[in-house]
Amino acid sequence: MNNKELEQVEIEVLIDSIRRRYGFDFSNYSQASFKRRLQHYLKLKNINRISDLIPAMLHDPATFKTFLFNLSIPVTEMFRDPQAFQVVRQKVVPMLSTYPSIKIWHAGCASGEEVYALAIVLVEEGLYDRCQIYATDFNDQVLKMAEEGIYPTERIKEYTLNYQKAGGKRSLSDYYLSRYEAVIMNSALRKRIVFANHNLMGDASFGEMQLIVCRNVLIYFNQSLKEEVLQVFAESLAPRGYLWLGTKEDVGLPGLRNEFKTIDSRQKIFQKK
Numbered sequence: 001m002n003n004k005e006l007e008q009v010e011i012e013v014l015i016d017s018i019r020r021r022y023g024f025d026f027s028n029y030s031q032a033s034f035k036r037r038l039q040h041y042l043k044l045k046n047i048n049r050i051s052d053l054i055p056a057m058l059h060d061p062a063t064f065k066t067f068l069f070n071l072s073i074p075v076t077e078m079f080r081d082p083q084a085f086q087v088v089r090q091k092v093v094p095m096l097s098t099y100p101s102i103k104i105w106h107a108g109c110a111s112g113e114e115v116y117a118l119a120i121v122l123v124e125e126g127l128y129d130r131c132q133i134y135a136t137d138f139n140d141q142v143l144k145m146a147e148e149g150i151y152p153t154e155r156i157k158e159y160t161l162n163y164q165k166a167g168g169k170r171s172l173s174d175y176y177l178s179r180y181e182a183v184i185m186n187s188a189l190r191k192r193i194v195f196a197n198h199n200l201m202g203d204a205s206f207g208e209m210q211l212i213v214c215r216n217v218l219i220y221f222n223q224s225l226k227e228e229v230l231q232v233f234a235e236s237l238a239p240r241g242y243l244w245l246g247t248k249e250d251v252g253l254p255g256l257r258n259e260f261k262t263i264d265s266r267q268k269i270f271q272k273k
């Protein structure tokens with residue numbers, strides 16, 4: 001057995017240990033990205049071999065927590081891909097506004113910047129008070145940050161630019177309070193948001209959503225998990241409900257050909273048929 005094959009055995013044992021101990025099945029994650037994140041974690045913690053990590057993973061849940069935090073790549077920003085928010089204003093909001101109450105599932109919300117951005121759009125379009133937003137992620141650490149809505153001031157310049165490009169109607173500073181090195185999002189924006197832990201690998205679906213937002217999450221999954229999760233989204237949407245994915249993601253998978261029609265192929269907005 002050469003080193004590469006040995007490493008593969010170690011990875012499989014690690015994944016199996018995590019699955020059996022904590023119920024998270026990373027065998028359905030893109031192996032390239034899993035390996036990259038694993039190597040990054042080993043370096044960070046000064047661990048020489050993958051197998052050296054396994055005892056701590058099995059016996060110390062805190063090790064799993066930090067590993068999960070490292071693995072989950074919670075990279076995000078406010079109004080990421082600003083044009084997509086414009087398209088949401090133009091093509092999704094008119095349909096949403098026909099509903100007396102609007103249910104939105106924001107899956108993989110990370111530390112919340114994206115869900116506050118969506119809340120701002122809904123406020124500006126006069127829909128927010130009719131909305132119930134379920135913002136979920138499988139990483140409790142980032143969910144806590146999302147709930148607090150406190151972000152470093154140094155990123156606000158970039159977010160303000162994004163907000164303007166996204167068709168913002170006011171000034172982004174109307175939506176936060178500045179406190180030294182950080183900004184705190186207005187609590188009014190949180191009023192209709194429920195933050196909750198939800199694992200896309202196997203947790204139950206939600207019901208009758210008018211919009212599901214899940215951007216830059218499916219890219220980390222292999223084909224079969226992507227299909228499974230998209231199937232859950234299809235089941236969770238009300239008829240004619242919208243699905244908004246990341247720019248590198250798509251619904252065009254063999255198991256799903258007929259569930260969605262494309263509303264905007266560039267900004268990856270789909271509608272359940």
Ligand SMILES: C[S@@+](CC[C@H](N)C(=O)[O-])C[C@H]1O[C@@H](n2cnc3c(N)ncnc32)[C@H](O)[C@@H]1O
Nearest residue numbers: 072074076108110137138139199200201215216
């Ligand atoms: C790159 S971030 C995307 C954040 C945001 N949607 C955006 O596009 O800016 C990916 C997020 O997906 C979450 N995630 C990854 N696998 C998940 C799973 N199986 N269930 C729920 N959330 C997951 C991660 O914890 C992370 O916060």
